[in-house]
Amino acid sequence: MIGRKKLAGRNYGPAYSFPMGFWFSLFFLLPLLIIVAYSFMKKGVHGGVEWQFTLDAYAQMLNSSYAKLFVRTLWVTLVATVLTILISLPCGYAMARSKHQTLLLFLVIIPFWTNSLIRINAWIAILGNEGFINSTLLKLGILKAGLPLLYNQGAVIMVLVYMYLPYAILPIFTAMDKFDFSLLEAARDLGATKSQSMTRVLLPNVRSGIVTAIIFTFIPIFGAYTVPLLVGGKDSYMLGNVIVDQVTKARNWPLASAFSMVITVVSTIGVLWMMGTSAREAARNKAAPVKQDTAA
Amino acid sequence: MNFPKPHNPYGYFVSRLSKKKPTSEPARHARRALQNKSRLSLSHTVMALSILFLFLPLVVTVLYSFNAAKGMAWSGFSLNWYHKLFFGSEKLWTSFGNSFVIAFSSALVATVLGTLAAIGVNWYKFRGRTYIQTISFLPMILPEVIIGISMLIFFSAINVPLGMLTIFIAHATFCLPFVFLMVLARLDEFDFSIIEAAHDLGATERQTLFKVIVPAILPGIMSAFLMSVTMSLEDFVITFFVSGPGSTTLPLYVFSMVRYGISPVINALSLVIILGTMLIAFLLRNFLKNVAASK
Numbered sequence: 001m002i003g004r005k006k007l008a009g010r011n012y013g014p015a016y017s018f019p020m021g022f023w024f025s026l027f028f029l030l031p032l033l034i035i036v037a038y039s040f041m042k043k044g045v046h047g048g049v050e051w052q053f054t055l056d057a058y059a060q061m062l063n064s065s066y067a068k069l070f071v072r073t074l075w076v077t078l079v080a081t082v083l084t085i086l087i088s089l090p091c092g093y094a095m096a097r098s099k100h101q102t103l104l105l106f107l108v109i110i111p112f113w114t115n116s117l118i119r120i121n122a123w124i125a126i127l128g129n130e131g132f133i134n135s136t137l138l139k140l141g142i143l144k145a146g147l148p149l150l151y152n153q154g155a156v157i158m159v160l161v162y163m164y165l166p167y168a169i170l171p172i173f174t175a176m177d178k179f180d181f182s183l184l185e186a187a188r189d190l191g192a193t194k195s196q197s198m199t200r201v202l203l204p205n206v207r208s209g210i211v212t213a214i215i216f217t218f219i220p221i222f223g224a225y226t227v228p229l230l231v232g233g234k235d236s237y238m239l240g241n242v243i244v245d246q247v248t249k250a251r252n253w254p255l256a257s258a259f260s261m262v263i264t265v266v267s268t269i270g271v272l273w274m275m276g277t278s279a280r281e282a283a284r285n286k287a288a289p290v291k292q293d294t295a296a
Numbered sequence: 297m298n299f300p301k302p303h304n305p306y307g308y309f310v311s312r313l314s315k316k317k318p319t320s321e322p323a324r325h326a327r328r329a330l331q332n333k334s335r336l337s338l339s340h341t342v343m344a345l346s347i348l349f350l351f352l353p354l355v356v357t358v359l360y361s362f363n364a365a366k367g368m369a370w371s372g373f374s375l376n377w378y379h380k381l382f383f384g385s386e387k388l389w390t391s392f393g394n395s396f397v398i399a400f401s402s403a404l405v406a407t408v409l410g411t412l413a414a415i416g417v418n419w420y421k422f423r424g425r426t427y428i429q430t431i432s433f434l435p436m437i438l439p440e441v442i443i444g445i446s447m448l449i450f451f452s453a454i455n456v457p458l459g460m461l462t463i464f465i466a467h468a469t470f471c472l473p474f475v476f477l478m479v480l481a482r483l484d485e486f487d488f489s490i491i492e493a494a495h496d497l498g499a500t501e502r503q504t505l506f507k508v509i510v511p512a513i514l515p516g517i518m519s520a521f522l523m524s525v526t527m528s529l530e531d532f533v534i535t536f537f538v539s540g541p542g543s544t545t546l547p548l549y550v551f552s553m554v555r556y557g558i559s560p561v562i563n564a565l566s567l568v569i570i571l572g573t574m575l576i577a578f579l580l581r582n583f584l585k586n587v588a589a590s591k
Contacts, residue, residue: 011422013420014423016416020476021431030450032442035446048452093339114566114569115530115546115547135369220440225440271433
């Protein structure tokens with residue numbers, strides 16, 4: 001274990017870390033605080049805000065016309081997240097137990113790093129009315145008329161799962177990679193069935209990886225913008241799309257800020273949950289081994 | 297493997313006929329070893345299908361980039377769209393140039409700041425350490441729309457015109473957390489006594505930094521830099537908000553291509569981008585696990 005201490009008398013920690021701390025405070029925290037402030041202000045005539053405290057934006061947000069939007073966003077996010085996690089659990093398991101980990105990581109990371117718009121465009125080309133699937137099926141005579149595969153809720157959910165699958169596979173793989181698989185053998189020897197050994201030995205031990213995977217899919221999907229815009233129809237708009245429209249078209253900055261606050265608060269809760277889980281896990285792991293260097 | 301001998305002479309056949317499997321420990325081990333060896337398990341199937349799923353769109357686009365006609369009906373092999381991509385798309389290459397400049401400058405700044413901060417946080421205890429760790433975590437997780445909008449509002453509130461500079465700042469900001477985490481992971485494997493030795497031998501703080509620490513963690517720093525370049529080249533949503541006239545980046549250009557009429561040139565471009573991605577992933581092949589851990 002590395003000892004954290006002062007080196008050679010002087011503490012250079014602040015000097016090293018100050019530039020990044022300053023950068024984040026100025027370009028990340030301050031903009032967020034401005035959003036918080038703007039959400040409590042009055043809409044300006046030509047965009048911008050008037051410096052006057054009001055709860056108008058929040059009142060507008062709770063308007064019934066946005067209720068459907070919230071429900072839809074939450075529903076799509078939940079379905080996509082659950083599907084993503086269910087697919088990535090066996091994937092992470094197979095990868096962690098495989099002899100070809102580097103190759104498999106390579107195969108997961110390549111699509112993940114390829115430009116997201118290129119991938120969305122590919123799905124449009126596959127699912128579109130004259131797309132790959134429809135034109136192939138028509139040519140083979142299986143279909144008489146094209147299927148409406150694109151511009152609906154199902155397409156949005158599928159492409160979201162596609163986009164965020166690597167985000168979930170990677171942390172689950174990382175957690176499972178650290179897991180000692182002989183524990184599964186031990187569980188089986190002690191009489192556990194296969195599914196018992198999975199749910200009661202493996203899953204609790206990779207908990208923090210699963211929580212990370214949930215956070216890394218749920219939060220970005222909750223604020224998704226491009227996928228519902230390009231793959232969805234007019235009735236699959238999500239929170240992110242409305243925020244952008246409020247900023248660029250309606251120029252109602254307080255309302256956009258209020259919507260952003262919702263996403264920020266949800267994200268922050270998620271992050272705290274994740275940090276809590278991994279902190280508890282670290283504490284458990286620390287408590288487990290026998291203390292060795294108490295004599296020193 | 298030694299299976300237990302049945303008591304009566306017919307016992308063996310009886311035990312084979314009955315559904316009851318031998319339950320002794322070696323028998324269980326043998327059975328499981330056999331299963332593990334020969335099964336096509338659920339997890340392997342899901343893994344294979346997922347990789348197929350992940351690659352299907354890429355394969356289809358690359359395939360159709362060689363299609364002679366515009367649509368998705370195959371009409372013969374042609375390099376037409378590649379010709380158009382390399383010789384008839386000045387705007388695309390201008391935007392690519394912009395992307396390149398921003399990617400390298402922002403990755404450089406993010407790498408320097410993130411590496412220094414990681415060294416500070418890993419080796420010293422000081423006030424504000426927790427603040428630094430927490431604040432570096434949030435930009436990674438917050439949806440891009442929020443980061444983009446908050447930056448847009450911030451820049452217009454302080455009257456900074458949108459353009460290359462604002463894109464550079466935004467990109468450096470979202471790359472920083474990843475650099476910080478990757479270098480931090482590298483530092484955790486670092487042998488602390490080397491630093492003490494350097495100090496004992498009379499090295500100053502600066503000499504220790506440049507002659508001992510940086511060379512030792514250089515692979516981690518390089519992979520963080522490459523990852524920042526990749527993320528910067530890839531980003532669309534945040535750039536969309538903080539870009540101004542004359543600062544179109546490649547993803548912004550691709551967005552306009554996807555949104556307003558699809559040209560097969562984009563398929564040809566896809567292959568170039570996929571190959572570029574593969575090259576970067578190949579350069580990072582020894583760090584893929586670190587990448588996986590930091591995402």
